[in-house]
Amino acid sequence: MSETTTATASPAHERYSGLQIALHWATAIIIIGMIPTGMVMTSLDPSPFKNLLYELHKSFGLIIVGLTAIRLVTRWLSGAPPLVPMSPVKRAAAKATHIMLYALLVLAPLSGWAATSACCAPVNLFWSIPLTLPVSGGFDVAKRIFAVHYGLTLALAGLLLLHAAAALHHHYALRDLTLRRMLPGSGGTR
Numbered sequence: 001m002s003e004t005t006t007a008t009a010s011p012a013h014e015r016y017s018g019l020q021i022a023l024h025w026a027t028a029i030i031i032i033g034m035i036p037t038g039m040v041m042t043s044l045d046p047s048p049f050k051n052l053l054y055e056l057h058k059s060f061g062l063i064i065v066g067l068t069a070i071r072l073v074t075r076w077l078s079g080a081p082p083l084v085p086m087s088p089v090k091r092a093a094a095k096a097t098h099i100m101l102y103a104l105l106v107l108a109p110l111s112g113w114a115a116t117s118a119c120c121a122p123v124n125l126f127w128s129i130p131l132t133l134p135v136s137g138g139f140d141v142a143k144r145i146f147a148v149h150y151g152l153t154l155a156l157a158g159l160l161l162l163h164a165a166a167a168l169h170h171h172y173a174l175r176d177l178t179l180r181r182m183l184p185g186s187g188g189t190r
């Protein structure tokens with residue numbers, strides 16, 4: 001990418017594919033909803049509403065597993081546009097953040113899924129398709145895996161804040177193409 005590039009539409013080879021963009025934002029919206037919902041639902045008294053939140057939390061978490069699987073295959077097949085010009089330290093930080101986000105996108109839902117399978121089978125997708133993992137051990141094991149689930153989702157929330165702040169900094173302060181090439185729209189050609 002040219003060093004003099006400004007925040008105009010980016011050429012197709014410097015943008016994420018339409019599928020990658022769709023998967024990125026679908027994942028982001030679901031997770032931004034799930035983190036506070038997860039915290040709220042655990043603190044509610046037993047009620048049908050609490051059960052509803054649990055079912056939605058588990059089902060959307062399973063959707064994240066599916067979206068992430070498709071996303072990793074897409075990433076492997078289509079790669080990603082090169083990062084915009086930046087210092088080696090920032091480049092390393094951006095790459096490390098992306099790798100950690102991908103790792104958490106796999107591990108955070110898997111831990112919730114494994115814990116729920118251990119204590120509270122069946123795990124269903126929206127009350128219907130049974131998707132319980134073969135994890136035994138009951139509540140004792142589940143309690144320990146849920147602690148890991150909580151830690152991983154907190155790490156995900158922290159990294160998300162850092163990642164979003166960096167994206168907005170690139171867009172509004174540095175005025176480069178970083179955010180624009182992850183946005184849907186007609187920016188595929190100049």
Ligand code: HEM
Nearest residue numbers: 034035038039042058061062064108109112113116150153
């Ligand atoms: C990226 C996806 C996910 C995120 C961001 C997420 C986030 C959270 C958060 C923040 C909590 C609250 C933790 C606490 O306050 O103790 C939580 C709890 C929980 N999560 Fe997830 N979760 C995800 C995926 C899943 C999946 C796939 C399942 C199961 C299929 C699941 C099952 C649960 C359950 C059952 C609880 C309640 C644990 C308890 O009652 O102590 N989560 N999740």
Ligand code: HEM
Nearest residue numbers: 027028031075080083098101102160164167168178179182
């Ligand atoms: C939980 C929510 C999010 C997750 C898990 C996430 C994850 C990721 C990952 C893994 C990448 C690397 C893509 C690749 O190169 O393969 C990425 C790129 C990107 N994300 Fe996010 N993201 C989230 C939310 C956000 C938000 C809220 C923003 C904006 C405010 C944002 C802006 C971007 C941008 C601009 C890129 C492209 C960076 C570049 O190419 O240099 N993301 N995201």
